[in-house]
Amino acid sequence: MKQAILKVHPDDNVLVALTDLKKGEEIKQNGHSITLLDDVKVKHKFAAKPIAKGEKVMMYGVLVGIAQIDFEAGNVLSTANIKHAANGFSTGERKTEWVKPDVNKWKTTTFNGFHRSNGEVGTANYWLVIPMVFCENRNLKVLEEALIAPLGYGQKKAYQEQTLQLVDLYKKGHSVNDLLQAPLYTETVEKKQNRLFPNVDGIKFLVHDGGCGGIRQDAETLCGLLAGYITHPNVAGATILSLGCQNAQVSILQSEIAKRDPSFDKPVYILEQQAVGTEADLLSLAIKNTFAGLVQANSTIRRPAPLSKITIGLECGGSDGFSGISANPAIGYTSDLLVALGGSVILAEFPELCGVEQNLSDRCLHTSDAERFSALMHTYEQRATEAGSGFDMNPSPGNIKDGLITDAMKSAGAAKKGGTSPVVDVLDYPEKVTRAGLNLLCTPGNDVESTTAEVGSGANIVLFTTGLGTPTGNPIAPVVKIASNTTLFNRMNDIIDLNTGTIIAGDETIEQAGSRILDYVIEVASGNIEVCAVKHQQDDFIPWKRGVSL
Template sequence: MKQSILQIHPGDNVWVALQNIPAGTAVSNGAQTVTAIRDIAAKHKIVAGSIPKDAPIIMYGVLVGLANEDLPAGELITTRNIRHASGQFSVSGERHAEWTPPDTSPWKNRTFMGYPRKDGRVGTGNYWVIIPLVFCENRNVQLLHEMLVKELGYREPSPYESMLQQLLRDFRQDHSAATATLTLPTRTFPNIDGIKLLTHTMGCGGTKDDARTLCGLLAGYITHPNVAGATVLSLGCQNAQISILKEEIEKRSPGFDRTVIYLEQQQVGSEKELMTQALQQTFEGLTQANNWQRQPAPLSKLCIGMECGGSDGFSGISANPAVGKVADILVALGGSVILSEFPELCGVEQELSDRCVTTDMAARYVQLMRDYASRAEAVGSGFDSNPSAGNIRDGLITDAIKSAGAAKKGGSSPVTDVIDYPGWVQRSGLALLCTPGSDVESTTAEVGAGANIVLFTTGLGTPTGNPVTPVVKLSTNTILARKMHDIIDLDTGTIINGEETIDEVAARIMEMVIDTASGNYQTKAQVLGQDDFIPWKRGVSL
């Protein structure tokens, strides 16, 4: 019989409903039994024992809220009867960086087929990127991209095109063409996985810090191991200058040797001359980039970004701990892992601070969290505003509940680096990267920091992808995996159903990571052409 509730941590005073629990149903956790006072929907939380008004609500062993009223055993927790609260945190003099690595024997001698770069990193793809340094150039880069994608064979067929063709045939009553099919050109450059566009709305009009931050993020993409070369178009008068971008590239990869084409419209002259030079030089760059070929690489060359979006009440007990197990395996193999979304680490700051390998690193993390929270409060908000309507509807009542489950994506290894946006990974192990909770902005930042694979967990279903890094989408529940099968790559709901353990699901994820990194598996986001790119703007517009 399927288990109806789960107590995540021995100290928790609320349980998670694993299935719908009708009012009047008795549920038990070992020796303790309570009766549901009202209907409890799956993913939501039931009070395990009476909780007085203003007393703490504990989940995952940490403070996640306070009771707004006396809560009897069997009550459903809601936004009405509890409020957000999280524990205090500080920089402890003690380090808790010791851990027990998982068994890596199944993966120790495994490799993936990647693109080795001269800086020692290995790409899981081989892309050419076209980048505007300022939004004024968006039209020109879009035009360049459209021409190259169409003529070089990178235009992917859409199922909606054949649908439209059928509608047109029906309208014209031209049934003789009913068997016509869309034909696509063969790729001119078979070793180039795609030509990608990184349009944005920044580069001028904001602060000088915003301009340099944008250049840092773009430099992260240009030097990314998945990128073979880039074409950069600049207007010329904006804050984000080519010289700043070159400085940021040199910081990340001294003596950078891949092809980058820089063209400035106000210096070149007419649009026709700009586009002519861009097309000619980019084509030449593509012919050189096509010489890269996949070669075997150890799994230690993987850098995985851990991301979530559209989370639900099962995220923290299925998909997130499963990818957390993958994180631990990869760290034990010498690889790199990125945990971001700082607003969704609210309430677990002390644990993560204590896991930092040095006191200075812990102090940096604590300061970044406090500064971020202060900026949110300065504009009349706060981390308590983080849960979305969908999060709340599916059982994530407070930010601390959401955060305690979200942090599971980072596994249990020591924190070896703390990075502010738009920084980059420079050492192996688990890195904390300061980003917003917004999944696209955070994924954009993780890739800019060097993630060559992203594991993205979702309970509600989000189509997020990235232009240059494969985003593997993992559902927290089987219902979602079946309903939105066109965006979900792997179902971890088997953990909730009792069909698999976290370790078994983690092993399946590892296999998918290797296949994806080798180019043998196209993620659903890649198939759909879901190339989301949104830089994080921290400053104000001027």
């Protein structure tokens, strides 16, 4: 019989409903009976015992809220009767001992990647076209139209056929109701197999709205992010379009590239419109240079590489009440496996680490990193408060609807993505990962901003958990989408790659799921599996301007 409830941690005073529960239903827990005083929807929480008004509400073994009423055992938790609260934290003592998982299965395993001259290895091979300022975005669109289809990177989508069918019905005089009753189309993506450059996975156009206006620090940060993409192991080279007068000057970009890779030797073509002259000349030069770069990029082929060359970005979006007990701890175990194999992982989304700071701070190998983490967290929250917001406003309506009713509750589950290994470095956006192991990267909780940042810092694969469903992808790094529940996976398997609802059903342990995910990552890294986000060309790219973004 499927388990109806779950107590996540021995110190918790709330229980999680694993299925819809009805008022008056009797629940057995550790030999005790609880009669439900409210209906409890699947993924939501209810009091395991009386909790007095003003007392702490505990989940995952940490403080996640303060009771606003006198709870009886069996009362459901909601935004009306519990208020966000989180434990404070200090630098504290180092607690860096951890039990490494058994990785004998993967000791000699390799993946087939693209080797770069600086020793890094890519899981893909892309050419970038980058604007230094939003003024060049139109030129990027023209270049995209000029290059993509002729070089074999285009796609044909069935939705055009649906539009043509509706046009035909309309011309024949059918009513609005007839049009609405026309059959739905299922999207089919037909990739051209006649790529001129078979070893180049694609040409990606990093359209953005920055580079000028705002403050100079925004431009400098943007240059750092773009440098992270240009020097990224998944990138073979780049064509860069500059207007000439913008804040984000090419010289700043070149300096940021040198910081990340002092021996940088990838082909990069820089074109300044105000120096070249006419738009036609600029675009003609860009096409010729890009074509020449693709010829060079095509000479690189996949070769075996150790798993230590994989850097995984850890992300969650559209989280639900199961994320913290299935998908997140599963990729946390995957993280521990990769760290034990000498690889790197990135845990980001600082607003979603609220309440678990002490644990992460204590896990920092160096006191200086613990102090930097503390400073970044306090500064971030202070800026949010000054803007009239705060970390307590992080949960989205979708999060709340599916059981994540306080930021601390959401954060405690989100932090499970980081596994249990020590923290080897604390980075501020958009710094690059340079140490093997678990890295903390300051980013917002916004899915695309954070994913964009993780890849800019070196992630060559991203593991993205979701309980509600999201199509989020990235232009140059495969984003593996992982469902926290089977219902979501079955409903949206066109954009979701893996399912960890098996953990909720009791069919698989967290360790088994985490091991399965690592095997999948190796296949993706080798180019043997094309994830849904890549298949649909979900090329989300949003630079963070360092303003308040939760």
